[in-house]
Amino acid sequence: MFxxxxxxxxxxxxxxxxxxxxxxxxxxxxxxxxxxFGMLNIINFSHGAQYMMGGxxxxxxxxxxxxxxxxxxxxxxxxVGITGMIIERTMLQWxxxxxxxYGLLLTFGLxxxxxxxxxxxxxxxxxxxxxxxxxxxxxxxxxxxxxNYRAWVIVASLTVCISTWFVIERTRLGAYLRAATENPxxxxxxxxxVPRMIxxxxxxxxxxxxxxxxxxxxxxxxxxxxxxxLIIVVFAVVxxxxxxxxxxxxxxxxxxxxxxxLTKVFFPEASxxxxxxxxxxxLLVRPAGLFGRRA
Amino acid sequence: xxxxxxxxxxxxxxxxxxxxxxxxxxxxxxxMSDMSSLxxxxxxxxxxxxxxxxxxxxxxxxxxxKVEMISGDHQNKPDVGSNLANQWFxxxxxxxxIDIPNSGVALAVSQVASQKNKLFIVSGAASSDLSGSxxxxxxxxxxxxxxxxxxxxxxxxxKTGGDTWFFLTADYxxxxxxxxxxxxxxxxxxxxxxxxxxxxxxxxxxxxxxxQAQASKAKVVGLANAGGDxxxxxxxxxxxxxxxxxxxxxxxxxxxxxxAALGLPTAQGLALTETWYWDxxxxxxxxxxxxxxxxxxxFPTMIHAGVYAGITHxxxxxxxxxxxxxGKAITEKMKSMPTDDILFGKGEIRADGRKIHDAxxxxxxxxxxxxxxxxxxxxxxxxxxxxxFRPLAEGGCSLVNxx
Numbered sequence: 001m002f003x004x005x006x007x008x009x010x011x012x013x014x015x016x017x018x019x020x021x022x023x024x025x026x027x028x029x030x031x032x033x034x035x036x037f038g039m040l041n042i043i044n045f046s047h048g049a050q051y052m053m054g055g056x057x058x059x060x061x062x063x064x065x066x067x068x069x070x071x072x073x074x075x076x077x078x079x080v081g082i083t084g085m086i087i088e089r090t091m092l093q094w095x096x097x098x099x100x101x102y103g104l105l106l107t108f109g110l111x112x113x114x115x116x117x118x119x120x121x122x123x124x125x126x127x128x129x130x131x132x133x134x135x136x137x138x139x140x141x142x143x144x145x146x147x148n149y150r151a152w153v154i155v156a157s158l159t160v161c162i163s164t165w166f167v168i169e170r171t172r173l174g175a176y177l178r179a180a181t182e183n184p185x186x187x188x189x190x191x192x193x194v195p196r197m198i199x200x201x202x203x204x205x206x207x208x209x210x211x212x213x214x215x216x217x218x219x220x221x222x223x224x225x226x227x228x229x230l231i232i233v234v235f236a237v238v239x240x241x242x243x244x245x246x247x248x249x250x251x252x253x254x255x256x257x258x259x260x261x262l263t264k265v266f267f268p269e270a271s272x273x274x275x276x277x278x279x280x281x282x283l284l285v286r287p288a289g290l291f292g293r294r295a
Numbered sequence: 296x297x298x299x300x301x302x303x304x305x306x307x308x309x310x311x312x313x314x315x316x317x318x319x320x321x322x323x324x325x326x327m328s329d330m331s332s333l334x335x336x337x338x339x340x341x342x343x344x345x346x347x348x349x350x351x352x353x354x355x356x357x358x359x360x361k362v363e364m365i366s367g368d369h370q371n372k373p374d375v376g377s378n379l380a381n382q383w384f385x386x387x388x389x390x391x392x393i394d395i396p397n398s399g400v401a402l403a404v405s406q407v408a409s410q411k412n413k414l415f416i417v418s419g420a421a422s423s424d425l426s427g428s429x430x431x432x433x434x435x436x437x438x439x440x441x442x443x444x445x446x447x448x449x450x451x452x453x454k455t456g457g458d459t460w461f462f463l464t465a466d467y468x469x470x471x472x473x474x475x476x477x478x479x480x481x482x483x484x485x486x487x488x489x490x491x492x493x494x495x496x497x498x499x500x501x502x503x504x505x506x507q508a509q510a511s512k513a514k515v516v517g518l519a520n521a522g523g524d525x526x527x528x529x530x531x532x533x534x535x536x537x538x539x540x541x542x543x544x545x546x547x548x549x550x551x552x553x554x555a556a557l558g559l560p561t562a563q564g565l566a567l568t569e570t571w572y573w574d575x576x577x578x579x580x581x582x583x584x585x586x587x588x589x590x591x592x593x594f595p596t597m598i599h600a601g602v603y604a605g606i607t608h609x610x611x612x613x614x615x616x617x618x619x620x621x622g623k624a625i626t627e628k629m630k631s632m633p634t635d636d637i638l639f640g641k642g643e644i645r646a647d648g649r650k651i652h653d654a655x656x657x658x659x660x661x662x663x664x665x666x667x668x669x670x671x672x673x674x675x676x677x678x679x680x681x682x683x684f685r686p687l688a689e690g691g692c693s694l695v696n697x698x
Contacts, residue, residue, distance in 0.1 A: 011507070018500075018502045138534075219530060225333060265507070271495060271498070273495075
């Protein structure tokens, strides 16, 4: 086996794959953020809390009704998405005309409240959630042991990301959405219910976060702070990708997962800062982000 | 950003009504903990509840002792912790600070206590440096430390054949101390350390580090981390088949709350060392019932027990001295008095500030062995107080050389 920078290539391939898996979570979460920002112009700081709600809802569903992972993967995003729509209808819709900062502050406050409530009822240590029986075990790929669940994470994340991109960029519904962002009054004049479309879009973005939360529950600690830890990184991903760019969010999500994975091999102590270093460099060179539309 | 230093003030003062003319003792205690992040369940509000119990129990029959308590959040930031300590000592006239889960913050506050000549009783933090190279005459380390954890779990693992190690270490004061102390125990008992990787505090994904541990072929993967980091490591180690592949996990610092968060199916078989467990005897069970009135559905950790016992011993010393002694004087007094409380039994505080008591090597039960909620451990061994902690001469504490 040959070596690259003193690391056996076997280990390196393993790390690349691991990076890609972690990138799946970044991509899923930043996708939701990008959809919400791109369509609503809201910087959704409660995204991490909504991701956490996904994990908690999966746990509660299992405890209270005995419904396991697979039903949760469908039911939880819908439930959490509905809470998102309620938030949009009752609070966010009044902020569209104001500066971005107001939406950011409101959603940040909501995130603190949601996390506080979760901590109050469930403590901070976390809740147990297991890998579904059908996905336990793993495959020996020769260069690494790949748990079946991680393989599923990549597949599911890629499917969701590509479908979302396709719907928004390539279908009639997506065209309406993008048009409504550009000029809501004109699109409304064509008989399309713009406010309802916006509500559904926010609900969808939140549902994506909850979906990621359910995906994360079997492998990450399900605790009230699980979202707060991740959301800052995910924001960096969105900024690097270009605020509001769907494709940018997906590609940078996966790409930064890989870069972070490699850092964990070469300089593990820096693995939680490397993304921010990249963010600084990207902002200096391309302030609109790698895939940003507006200069 | 999170400016949520919650100040809860509680005054427990019973009307003086006894005929005995005793000297009035007025005390103010500050419980500083992680109230809102990863260590909030091992310390946090549970420590506040334990402190309230200690104060209520002690003052019940002693109307001459008046105790006031405040609590605050150090947010796991040494600067926030030392600022708060300064404010408590200077402005709020706090006599003693207790708890502080997070060695980085505890080391900072220990300095502040020394400068201001007050007292700091450590229950939550682990670094053995607090009673070693960084000891001072104003700090008492109550519940546990990294040397004791290493000596308990590390030694047991090496003795049962785990003679090659790979460490996953949290990259700050606590992780470094735990790794260093365990490394020493492993080498001393004839084992070898094959490698280590240091991860940032609050890491979400450990798969990359676990792959490195797997590749090292070490028999034991030592987890020199705590709280959510330990939970994530163990959860993902199960996923990556670390244990199935023949490697063992050594959770060097695992609390009852972590076991609850993992669930027994994932945590079963894990060996760990603690100095206190709620289900060891009737006294602990009775105390736990009372504690659960404030923390329903939770189980107290050894840190909570340490807060209770530490405050009890402190109040005893204060009452016997009377007046308002300075930090060094009260620390001396506490060291000279043998300790005796319902949770840790009889013990002592050594010259270096180290509190001495028994430790237990536990093993997490299989799901079918667990009969009721909180039934987590079976006892594998009791490590007597004299062997559980680092010998006085080996810590490098300056207070020891002087005497």
